[in-house]
Amino acid sequence: MTSIDLSALAGGALIGLSVALLLLLNGRIAGISGLVAGLGTDRGERRRVDAAFVAGLLIGPPAFAWLSGAWPEMRIVASLPVLVVAGLLVGFGTRLGSGCTSGHGVAGLARLSPRSLVAVLTFLSAGMATVAAARAFGGAW
Amino acid sequence: MIGLRRLLAGLAAGVIFGVGLSVSGMLDPVRVRGFLDVTGAWDPSLMFVLGGAVAVSALGYRLSRRLPRPVLADAFQIPTNRRIDAALVGGSAVFGIGWGLSGFCPGPAVAALSTGRLPVAVFVAAMLVGMAAHRFATAPGSRAAAGPTR
Numbered sequence: 001m002t003s004i005d006l007s008a009l010a011g012g013a014l015i016g017l018s019v020a021l022l023l024l025l026n027g028r029i030a031g032i033s034g035l036v037a038g039l040g041t042d043r044g045e046r047r048r049v050d051a052a053f054v055a056g057l058l059i060g061p062p063a064f065a066w067l068s069g070a071w072p073e074m075r076i077v078a079s080l081p082v083l084v085v086a087g088l089l090v091g092f093g094t095r096l097g098s099g100c101t102s103g104h105g106v107a108g109l110a111r112l113s114p115r116s117l118v119a120v121l122t123f124l125s126a127g128m129a130t131v132a133a134a135r136a137f138g139g140a141w
Numbered sequence: 142m143i144g145l146r147r148l149l150a151g152l153a154a155g156v157i158f159g160v161g162l163s164v165s166g167m168l169d170p171v172r173v174r175g176f177l178d179v180t181g182a183w184d185p186s187l188m189f190v191l192g193g194a195v196a197v198s199a200l201g202y203r204l205s206r207r208l209p210r211p212v213l214a215d216a217f218q219i220p221t222n223r224r225i226d227a228a229l230v231g232g233s234a235v236f237g238i239g240w241g242l243s244g245f246c247p248g249p250a251v252a253a254l255s256t257g258r259l260p261v262a263v264f265v266a267a268m269l270v271g272m273a274a275h276r277f278a279t280a281p282g283s284r285a286a287a288g289p290t291r
Contacts, residue, residue, distance in 0.1 A: 002186070004166070004186050005186050005189050006189075007164055007165065007166065008165050008166055008186050008187055008188075008189035008190045008193070009189040009190070009192065009193040010164055010165070010193070011161045011162065011163070011164035011165020011166065011167065011190055011193070012161065012165055012189055012190035012191060012192060012193025012194040012195075012197075013161070013193040013194070013196070013197050014157055014158070014160055014161030014164060014165075015157075015158055015161035015162065015165065015190070015193070015194040015197075015198075016161075016193060016194040016195065016196060016197025016198040016199075016200075016201070017157055017161070017197050017198075017201075018154045018155070018157040018158035018161060019154075019158075019194070019197075019198035019201060020197060020198050020200065020201020020202070020204070021150065021153065021154045021157065021201070022150070022151065022154040023198075023201055023202065023205050023211070023217070024201055024204060024205055024208070024211060024212060025147070025150040025154075025211055025212045025213045025214075026147050026150050026151060026154075026211055026213055026214050027210070027211035027213075027214040027215075027216055027217040027218050028151075028214075028218055029218065029219065029220065030154060030158065032158075032246075032247040032248040032251060033247040033272070036247060036251060036268075036269075036272070037272045037276070040269075040272070040273065040276070041276065045144055045147070048148060049147050049148055049150075049151040050151070052148045052149070052151035052152040052155065053151040053152065053154055053155035053158075054155060054251060055152060055155060056151065056152040056153065056154065056155020056156040056157075056158070056159060057155040057156075057158055057159040057162075057248070057251055057252045058155075058159065058251070058252060058254055058255040059155070059156050059159060059255070060155070060156055060157075060158060060159010060160045060161070060162060060163055060252050060255075061159060061162075061163045061168065061252055061253060061255050061256055062255055063156060063159070063160055063163075064159075064160050064163035064164065065163075067160075071256060072162075072163040072164075072166075072168045072169070073166070073168070073169045073172075074168050074169050074170070074253060074256060074258070074261075075169055075170065075171040076170050076244075076258065076260045076261070077170070077171060078170065078242065078243050078244070078260070080260060080263055082242055082243065083243055083245075083260055083263050083264045083267065084263060084264075084267045085239070085242065085267075086238075086239040086240075086242040086243035086245065086264065086267070087239065087243070087245075087250075087263070087264040087265065087266065087267025087268040087270070087271060088239070088267045088268070088270060088271040088274070089235050089236065089238050089239030089242070089271065090236055090239035090240060090243070090245065090246065090247060090250075090264075090268050090271060091267065091268035091269060091270060091271020091272040091273075091274070091275070092232075092235060092271035092272070092274055092275045093232045093233065093234070093235030093236030093237070093238070093239060093271075094232065094236045094247060094272070095232065095271075095272050095275035095276070096228050096231060096232025096235065096275055097228065097229050097230075097231070097232025097233040097234075097235070097236055098220070098222070098228075098229065098232065100236060100246050100247045100248070101240075101246040101247070101248060102158075102246075102247070102248050104233070105191060105194075105195075106191070106194040106195055106198050107198055107202075109191075109195045109199075110194075110195050110198035110199040110201070110202050111199070111202045111219070113220070114223070114225065115220075115222065115223060115224070115225055115229060118225050118229060118230065118233075119229055119230075119233040120233075122229075122230050122233035122234050122237060123233040123234065123236050123237035123240060124177075124237065125234075125237065126233070126234040126235075126236070126237025126238050126240075126241065127177040127237040127238070127240045127241035128177045128178075128179050128180075128241070129237075129241070130177070130237065130238045130240075130241025130242055131174055131177040131178045131179075131180075131181075131241045132178070132179070132180040132181075134241070134242070135178065135180060135181050
């Protein structure tokens with residue numbers, strides 16, 4: 001294993017710890033698309049707890065920068081119009097499909113949900129096909 | 142003051158999630174697209190993110206099955222829908238296309254807002270519009286909600 005693989009594994013374990021804590025303490029599934037959408041639809045304490053999680057999520061990268069001395073690498077090559085289209089698709093698709101990489105990918109697979117397995121295989125295949133298509137059409141994105 | 146403790150638990154879980162994303166490399170759209178680039182220069186390293194995350198959260202899930210209720214709440218809120226339907230598959234496919242185009246999924250995009258980069262804000266704003274569009278399309282009384290698929 002390379003150091004990149006190790007940091008991927010360690011980062012993944014932290015994500016898993018977060019999902020486990022939110023479940024064991026608050027009884028909630030840490031699906032980010034659901035939590036973010038809930039900020040617009042939920043009311044009362046549920047909304048406040050969701051907002052606290054999202055606030056914590058935002059603190060994550062600066063906390064990492066403070067602890068490690070460098071911001072996490074983030075290379076964005078997509079143009080703004082592509083990012084707009086992609087954002088619309090990600091927002092609509094995650095609500096229609098009831099989850100994203102965290103809710104279906106991490107929490108769903110962890111509890112062996114067949115529904116989540118289908119979702120994960122579908123969005124992985126669609127993502128891979130999209131990148132392959134972009135590559136076939138000259139690598140422009 | 143159990144409400145405050147729930148709030149702090151949510152905040153702490155969020156911070157751990159955000160630090161985990163930062164450590165893992167998931168905040169870098171080029172890495173993510175490299176992971177999806179199976180016909181090109183495939184970078185499988187992000188598989189370790191999913192592996193580590195699923196392994197640890199599976200332990201948490203097994204532990205939760207032994208508890209009568211969460212430590213700070215009245216009941217576990219676990220999805221009960223078991224149906225594999227067109228919405229699940231279609232929605233996941235639409236999400237996957239957007240993920241492949243940008244290299245961003247919701248967690249990393251929201252976490253990366255705090256880096257102050259404009260493209261991230263543009264992506265997240267569009268994502269919120271997409272979520273709102275779904276909400277209005279399926280709101281009671283709308284055509285989509287009254288359609289024959291329901």
